[in-house]
Structure formats: structure tokens, C-alpha cells
Amino acid sequence: MALSGVSPNRRGDLRIHENLDELKTDLADYIAELSEVTVKDRGVFSVALSGGSLISLMGKLCEAPYSKTVDWAKWHIFWADERVVAKTHPDSNYKLAKDGLFSKVPVIPSHMHSINDNLSSEEAANDYEFVIRQLVKTRVISASEVNDCPKFDLILLGVGPDGQVASLFPEHPILNEKDEWVTFITNSPKPPPERITFTLPVINSASNIAVVATGEAKAEVLRSILDDDVGPNCPSLPAKMVQPGSGKLVWFLDKDAASKLQG
Numbered sequence: 001m002a003l004s005g006v007s008p009n010r011r012g013d014l015r016i017h018e019n020l021d022e023l024k025t026d027l028a029d030y031i032a033e034l035s036e037v038t039v040k041d042r043g044v045f046s047v048a049l050s051g052g053s054l055i056s057l058m059g060k061l062c063e064a065p066y067s068k069t070v071d072w073a074k075w076h077i078f079w080a081d082e083r084v085v086a087k088t089h090p091d092s093n094y095k096l097a098k099d100g101l102f103s104k105v106p107v108i109p110s111h112m113h114s115i116n117d118n119l120s121s122e123e124a125a126n127d128y129e130f131v132i133r134q135l136v137k138t139r140v141i142s143a144s145e146v147n148d149c150p151k152f153d154l155i156l157l158g159v160g161p162d163g164q165v166a167s168l169f170p171e172h173p174i175l176n177e178k179d180e181w182v183t184f185i186t187n188s189p190k191p192p193p194e195r196i197t198f199t200l201p202v203i204n205s206a207s208n209i210a211v212v213a214t215g216e217a218k219a220e221v222l223r224s225i226l227d228d229d230v231g232p233n234c235p236s237l238p239a240k241m242v243q244p245g246s247g248k249l250v251w252f253l254d255k256d257a258a259s260k261l262q263g
């Protein structure tokens with residue numbers, strides 16, 4: 001595997017790549033392997049995605065060998081955050097993932113669990129939580145052994161330059177949400193304003209979390225998130241609050257994004 005560095009970090013494993021091509025290959029290998037192991041174990045693979053650059057960075061999954069070797073029919077796809085717009089709108093994370101990935105591989109359309117785009121933000125969040133609850137009952141999504149949360153097999157996240165993950169933004173009161181699985185915001189600092197998002201307890205209950213960040217514009221915030229010496233000064237960076245209970249956390253970075261990390 002062409003990596004310039006794989007090192008354990010107190011916030012998870014850091015995989016730092018020489019260039020985007022290496023990162024894309026490593027990310028595709030990682031997802032394909034988790035899919036294989038999980039399908040063998042549970043018969044399904046529940047994966048939740050964000051939007052942004054993550055989707056194009058996952059693009060190799062649609063190429064050989066992954067396009068043929070991954071058991072796409074066993075995937076159940078969710079959105080860790082979604083913009084409350086029509087599914088056909090250019091801002092839709094569902095549309096981004098469908099156009100960029102899932103229209104190119106044989107996933108089962110009914111396994112793409114997108115939000116109901118006919119509802120208000122609040123209703124869409126409640127409805128999405130209900131959908132997830134039903135799928136926990138039928139074991140499509142596992143249940144956490146330690147709390148009342150769903151346990152997704154894999155949650156894939158990007159990071160904003162402000163330390164945002166999913167649609168959890170710095171200083172926002174929903175960072176303290178403990179009871180809901182899915183919540184909503186109507187004042188996102190990044191447009192569009194209306195979004196639904198998984199809450200931190202749901203993200204942190206996943207079996208595996210992969211955070212993917214590339215480019216120099218992310219270097220400063222990644223230092224605040226990952227380096228121990230700057231830790232205490234930035235307590236409310238959402239990406240820093242991604243700390244799985246018993247699951248595994250892996251950071252996929254390119255060398256520009258990792259350029260300010262000290263340790």
C-alpha cells in the first residue's frame with residue numbers, strides 16, 4: 001500500500017498519503033475490506049455518508065476491481081447529514097452521491113435511504129430517525145450494546161475548514177444533543193441553511209468512522225483537532241468531538257492537509 005505514513009494517534013489512526021491518487025486507492029481498499037468483512041459477519045453493510053469532496057474521493061469504488069468485487073446488493077446507504085432540498089437539487093447530498101457513485105454500481109435503489117424531501121427540516125429529521133429505528137428493529141442497522149443508539153457499520157465524514165463534521169458546526173447548541181438520533185438546523189453557516197444531521201452520540205456509536213480531509217486549507221484546523229498540545233484551547237470543534245466509544249476511527253489525509261501536524 002503506497003502510504004507515506006500510518007500512525008496511531010490518540011484520536012484514531014492517521015493515514016497520511018503522498019497524493020490524492022494514493023488516498024483514493026487506500027480509501028477504496030479500506031471501504032471494500034470493511035464491506036466484505038461486515039457482509040460475511042452480518043449479511044448487510046450499513047454505511048452513512050456526508051457530502052462535499054468525500055464523494056469524489058470515494059470515486060475509485062466505482063472502478064475495477066471494486067466495482068465488481070464489492071457486494072453492492074448488501075449495502076444500505078444513509079446520509080450522516082443532508083441538505084433539506086429536493087433530491088434533484090444541485091445542493092442535495094443524495095444527488096451528489098447518486099450521480100458520483102451509486103448510479104455506476106449495482107446498489108439496490110430501495111437500499112438508498114434518503115430523507116423525505118417533501119417535509120420541513122424538523123419533520124424530515126424526525127421522519128429519518130423513524131426510518132432508522134425501523135431498520136434497527138430489523139437488524140439492517142445494528143444496535144449499540146452500550147447505549148440507545150444505532151451502530152452503523154461505517155460512517156464516512158469530511159471536515160470543514162472550521163472543524164465542522166456532518167452538519168455539526170462549531171459552537172452550535174446541537175453539539176450537546178444527547179437524546180435525538182437525527183436533528184435539524186435552519187441556520188447553517190455553510191449554505192444551504194436547512195439541514196438534517198446525525199447527532200454526536202450516533203456518530204460516536206458507529207463500529208467504524210472514517211474522516212477524510214485533503215488540501216492545505218484544512219491544515220490549520222487539523223492541527224487543532226489532532227495535535228495534543230493545541231487540544232485544550234479548542235474544546236468545541238465538532239471534529240474533535242468525534243471519539244467513538246468502542247468503534248474504530250481512521251483519518252485519511254493527504255500531505256497538504258497533514259502539513260501542520262507536529263506529532
Ligand SMILES: O=C(O)[C@H](O)[C@@H](O)[C@H](O)[C@H](O)COP(=O)(O)O
Pocket residue numbers: 050051052053054081082083093157158159160161164165166167190
Ligand atoms: O453537506 C455538507 O455540507 C457536508 O456533508 C459537510 O459535512 C462536508 O463533508 C464538509 O463541509 C467538508 O466538505 P469538503 O470536503 O467539500 O470540504
